[in-house]
Structures are given as structure tokens and as C-alpha cells.
Amino acid sequence: MFTLGVADSSTPTRERIVDEAMRLFGEVGYKGASVARIEAAAGLQPGSGGLYHHFSSKEEVLVVGIRRHLDRLDALRDIRRVIGDLGDTRAELKVTARYFLAELDAQAELLRILVSESRSRPQLLTEAVDKLISSTFDSFADWLVDTADGLDRDRARTVSALALGSLLSSRLLRNVLGVDALAPDDESTVEAWVDMVCGMLPSDEPRVNT
Amino acid sequence: MFTLGVADSSTPTRERIVDEAMRLFGEVGYKGASVARIEAAAGLQPGSGGLYHHFSSKEEVLVVGIRRHLDRLDALRDIRRVIGDLGDTRAELKVTARYFLAELDAQAELLRILVSESRSRPQLLTEAVDKLISSTFDSFADWLVDTADGLDRDRARTVSALALGSLLSSRLLRNVLGVDALAPDDESTVEAWVDMVCGMLPSDEPRVNT
Amino acid sequence: MFTLGVADSSTPTRERIVDEAMRLFGEVGYKGASVARIEAAAGLQPGSGGLYHHFSSKEEVLVVGIRRHLDRLDALRDIRRVIGDLGDTRAELKVTARYFLAELDAQAELLRILVSESRSRPQLLTEAVDKLISSTFDSFADWLVDTADGLDRDRARTVSALALGSLLSSRLLRNVLGVDALAPDDESTVEAWVDMVCGMLPSDEPRVNT
Amino acid sequence: MFTLGVADSSTPTRERIVDEAMRLFGEVGYKGASVARIEAAAGLQPGSGGLYHHFSSKEEVLVVGIRRHLDRLDALRDIRRVIGDLGDTRAELKVTARYFLAELDAQAELLRILVSESRSRPQLLTEAVDKLISSTFDSFADWLVDTADGLDRDRARTVSALALGSLLSSRLLRNVLGVDALAPDDESTVEAWVDMVCGMLPSDEPRVNT
């Protein structure tokens, strides 16, 4: 019989299950995605329990799926590697903003799942949030301390939280809540954001508001 | 027989049902809060269907609960009334920040519900998000245009989204995702935020970063 | 407050309950007519249990309603009183047919209920069927024996069952199953029926088929 | 574990469900036959929802069951094929009567269900009644027109309705209402019925009543 599902039957079943499950978890929530529906999306017979040949429970699929997302996020943990050293603060900030937004977009599915399931599965969140959020905020705070003379650690953390938070919220609103068009386009947002962060640095250079 | 529920039995049952339901929806999500559990929390016999003497469906409880929250939010729609005219931009911003954070805290429950149920009940969100988010962002953008000479409307919307977004994300992280302590305390955050916003205004006055 | 229900509020509540209940039982069946719906139809607050001030249970309403219908049927028990003695067999049969059809129409509601609930409440049927059906059939058989010389009792019972049965089925089909227009109009049916019954009598006129 | 249900566990579950469901629908009505009870009768664990692996709803079981009954009735649609051509009117009528009674007995279960559910599910009845009743009546009327010279179509329909109706009502009373023994035995009934129908035909032999 032919596999009529959307899933590519060349990838191993286990992978297809995780992929489709995570997609469904993002779309309709963990509770809303029944095992039968996941099976159907993965090209298995719905309700046949085929999922249990690959995972011991529905929850395990979620855990494996989240872990897989997180593995791809390890690079983000040290945002400084991304920023690099361009010798120009504004250029470095621009790269940072674009990269952070791109990452949030790439992880939109994960974000949706984390947000939906945060309350019912708090233990799942610890590692995820740490990799996705906390460490990024810390890392950016470190960069701030190094870049801006005289910025103390606490102030840097506050600035980091406000700065990255403003980008995060734009993506949470758009990708999670579905609220659109609160700001014009990404490039304007990045420009304004760079201005904003520069304005918070106790810089010695003359600042320009555009 | 004694009423063993946590709810205050002096308030009418209908109110207790909405209160407890909204609390549970925020804690464990709409699907996670079974009618039986809501009834128990409201001091009714769980599973007896007592909820249906006051509401025609579980969904109606959610709708009524959300509407009740929204009714209290009407004042927030025009944030400018709150800002008032203190004659001092920094002071006005400080008030704005504190008020916005306080509102987000007061509506933490609503936020949690909106975020959890956004995908399964998009129609419910339209009004809510508009009152809670969009109109506030717009209103603040208006204030920016009026306050800062030479700030064009698009730029003002971008600044508004970034500025309020940074406050919003701090509350989403704390009240919805449960991520704590990314920034020290509220007062430092407000201070830094005021600096930040001032830094984005094409001001004529000399600005001071503290 | 005004009573908006269809029921005439001048008749005593108890009567209104029986009336509306029987109407609903006929329309949607015993199980389909909830106590709340009966109350609403009777001008009481639905779900308030007002019915129980007049009846000890929903079933009692049915019993009382059926009994009330049956009381009106006592006259039918001796169909011979209706037929009377017109001195003309054909005329007497015509009256019989018209009367029987009219009675079945008048008791359409009762018929519907009896048919719907016959299996779940067999004890209720005994008296009803006896009054409505059996005794009528017997009574007509008696008339046949008296009217037609040489008709033995068994044959008379068979003829009665066939003759009245054909009228009964036309009403069951129309009033209970809702099947319409299997025969043109009532008067043609009556005519044909009189012919039919006359043809079955061992009349003094030459009859052909035995 | 042993299968304790009454149903033969060698027939497929789906068949057993339909069989037992139709039996129960006939006995206690559609509403009276709970899914759990049907499951138990079909040898499944009551309340486990096993029925839903074979049907999407309780209603679907009814529809499938009725359709199955109807499929067996297609032959009856043209009663003339059954009557055939025996060259003898009385003989042909005898066959007709016996066949019609036998069919009504075979479909007693279906009759009970149709009668009980006629009001709540009128759409279900259309096809059923047409196959079981209307077409049979029409078909017999056709035969009457062909057999009896000078019988016009309207009169034939009336006679058909009266004649078959008298047989139908005997079975409705016995198989649906449970009223017994209004007529002695089937053979006497058939004899009398043949007499009756012959008496209504404008035969070439001298007939008296028109």
C-alpha cells in the first residue's frame, strides 16, 4: 500500500513521529494532539499504537522533541561567538539583533510549545528556558560589560533583559499570540533597537539618533 | 454539611465558578481544568454538573471570565490619561512604566490564559489582545509623537513596540513562563527603561544616563 | 412577570402539566421530554422542580395522562351503542367507519405514546390497548354476529380484526409513522371499506367467494 | 478471559455490534439502548468505548443497521414477482398474503425501530418506509388493476391500502404493540383476507355491493 501521508517515508519512522508530533504540539497543543493524530501524520495507521514501538509514551515524544530542538541551540548559548569582533559597536549590535530574531523565528515551534505547556510540565522548561533565554541574556550582559566601559554587572543585566526582551516580545506576540504588525518591518526594528541599546551605553562617543 | 472548598461561600456560586475557573485555566490550561475540578474548587460536588446551572458550557465560563477581565481593562486603553501631564518627560515615563507593569501583574492570570489558548480559540483573542496590547501600544506611540518633536509616526510605533515590548517580555517571562530574576528588581528596571526611552527620543535637552 | 408560555394560565397548573407533557411525549417521546421542558411548556420555571408539587414523578404524569385519555374512551368500548340501529347495514357500517376513524384521529397523541413506549412500559399498555383496541374489536365482532346470519364467532373475530385493522393501519401510518397519501381521501376509503365488509358477510344476497 | 456475552464471538465484532444494537433498539428504543449496554451485548467491555473502533457514533450503528435490513427488502419492492402467475386469482392472493405476513414477521425488529424512532429521526424513515410500505402498496395496486377488469387506479389504491393495511395492522398490533390473539390463527386470517379482497374486485361473477 502507498503511504499517502504528508510525511516523507524515506526518513525513519522515529524521526517522522518526532517531527510531526512537534508540529502538532505547536499547532494544537500537547493535549490537542492525540497519539492517533500523530501516528496518522507520521504515516502510521491512526490508533494502531505504532508510536509505541518507538517511544514508551506520548510524553517521551515531547521530551525527545524538545531535547532535539535544544541541541540545535547550543551555539546560541554564547552569543558573543556570533557577535564576534567587528570593531564597530553598532555593527555588532545589528548582527546580534538579526541573529536573535532569526533564532526566535527558527524556534517558533519550540516557543509555542514551551509557552503552552509551561504550566503543566515545569520540569521540561528548566533546561529549555535556560538554553533559549537565560544564557542568552547572560551572554549579552557579558558582552555589554566588556564593550561599555564603566557599566556595572547589575546594570548590564538589566539592560540586557530590556534590550533582548524587546526583541523577544515582538516575536512572542507574532509567533505565539499571532498579533501582527505592531511594528513596521524587521529592518526598522533592528535599526531602532541598535539606537536604543547604544543610547543605554555610557559611551564616550557621540551618539546619533536617527 | 460544611463547605469544604477553598472558595468563599459567601460570594454567589456563579462568581465563585468564574473565579476558580479562571484561576485553574491559568494554572493548568483550559483543557487541563476539568469541569469536575472547577466545580470542586467552587465548592460544588465534583462531577455533579452543578456548573451547568450557571453556565451553558465550560467554554462559556471562559468567555465570561475573559470578558470580565477585559471590562476592567478599559481604562488602560488610553494610557495617556494615566500619564497625564506632569510637565516632566522622565517623570511621565516613570509613571507609564510602573503603571504598565502593575497592569500586567494584575492581569497575569488573563495573560497566561490568552497565551495558552491563543491557538485553539483565536476568536477569543481578538478583543482581548486589542484591549490589552494593541491599543496600549498605539496609545503610547501617540504620546511619543506628541512629546517628541520630529518623531514620525512609523518610528514612534517602532519605538513604542520596542519600549513597551521590553516591559511586556519581562512580565511574560516571569508570569507566564515562570522564568525569574533575569533583571534585579522592578525599580532598577524602570530606571533603565526610562533612560532607554529617553535615549530614543530626538530630544533637544541634554540627556543623562544614570 | 408575565407568563409567556403557550399554555393557558387560567387552567390549573396540574392540568397544564398533563396537557403539555402528553403533547411532548407524543412529539419527542417519553425520554425526549425532559421534566424541565415540560415545566417550561406548562408555564413553570424550567428546572425548578415545580412539577413535583403536583406529581410524585415524571412517570406519574404519563400514567395520569394516559388514564385521562382512556376515560374519554369508555364510550368507544361498546361500539354498538354508536352504530345504533339504522335498519340499514350499509348505513350502520358507514357510521362505524367514520366514528372509528374520528376516534383514532382524536386519540392520535395517545396512539403515538402507546406505540413509542409500548416496549419500555408494557404494564401501562394493558388497560389502554384493551380499551382502545381489543374491546372495540370484540364489540364489532359481536355486532357482526348479530347482523349477519350464520356467521360463527371465530369467523366474526377474524373479519372484525381485518376490517377494523385496515382502518387502524391507515391511521397508524398517517398519524404515527407520518406516511401520507396511501389512499386518496377518507370518504373513498369509507365507501370501499363498507363494500369490503359487506362482501365478507354471508349475506342473503348471493355472495360468491367463501 | 472468557467471552461472557450472549453474542457469538465467531462473527466479527462489527456484525455483532449491529445485530445486538438493532435487537436492543427494538426492545428498549434508541435512547434506551446505551452504548455501554450495546457493547456488553456485543461481548465488549461496557463503557470502554470499544464500539467506537467500529462506528463513529451510536447513530451510525442505527443507520447501518437499518440499511442492512433494507437491503434484504429489495425483493419485496415488486410484490408482483412474488405473486407470479398461477392462473388462479385466489391462489395468487393467498401467496401474496402469506408472503406479506412472513416479510412483516421477518422485519418485526425493523418495524419496531421505525415506529419508535419515526418522530425523532424522520429522515431515516423516508427510504425505509418507501421500501417497506409505499412501494408494496403501489405494487399491489398495480396487480389489482391488471387482474380485475374495470378497476380504476384510484379505487385500486384504496383497495390496496385497505387490504394490505389489514394485514399490516395485525402485525403492528402483535409485533409492535404486543397485542395478541385478536384473530385466531394465520391460516384463518389468510382465508378471510382472500375472501375479502375477492369481494372487492369487480369480478365477472355477479358481485353485489359496489
Added chain:
DNA sequence: AATGAATGAGCTTTCATTCAT
């Protein structure tokens, strides 16, 4: 007499999971 509120039992349906094949 009437009502608002409550309740226990039952309803149809969903679903995660198991297991023999």
C-alpha cells in the same frame, strides 16, 4: 405554590496504552 440551587447517576465520546498477530 413556586423557585433557585444542588446532586448523583447516567449519558456519549475521547484517548493513552496494551497486546496478539
Added chain:
DNA sequence: GATGAATGAAAGCTCATTCAT
């Protein structure tokens, strides 16, 4: 590895009935 069938538990909801007011 995959499937069809089965199951226990729980879901949202309905309803006949009771009772204090």
C-alpha cells in the same frame, strides 16, 4: 515494524429528583 482490536479512565454534559426558602 506495523496493525486491528480492546480497555480503563476520564472527559463534557444531561437529567430526574430533592430541598430550603
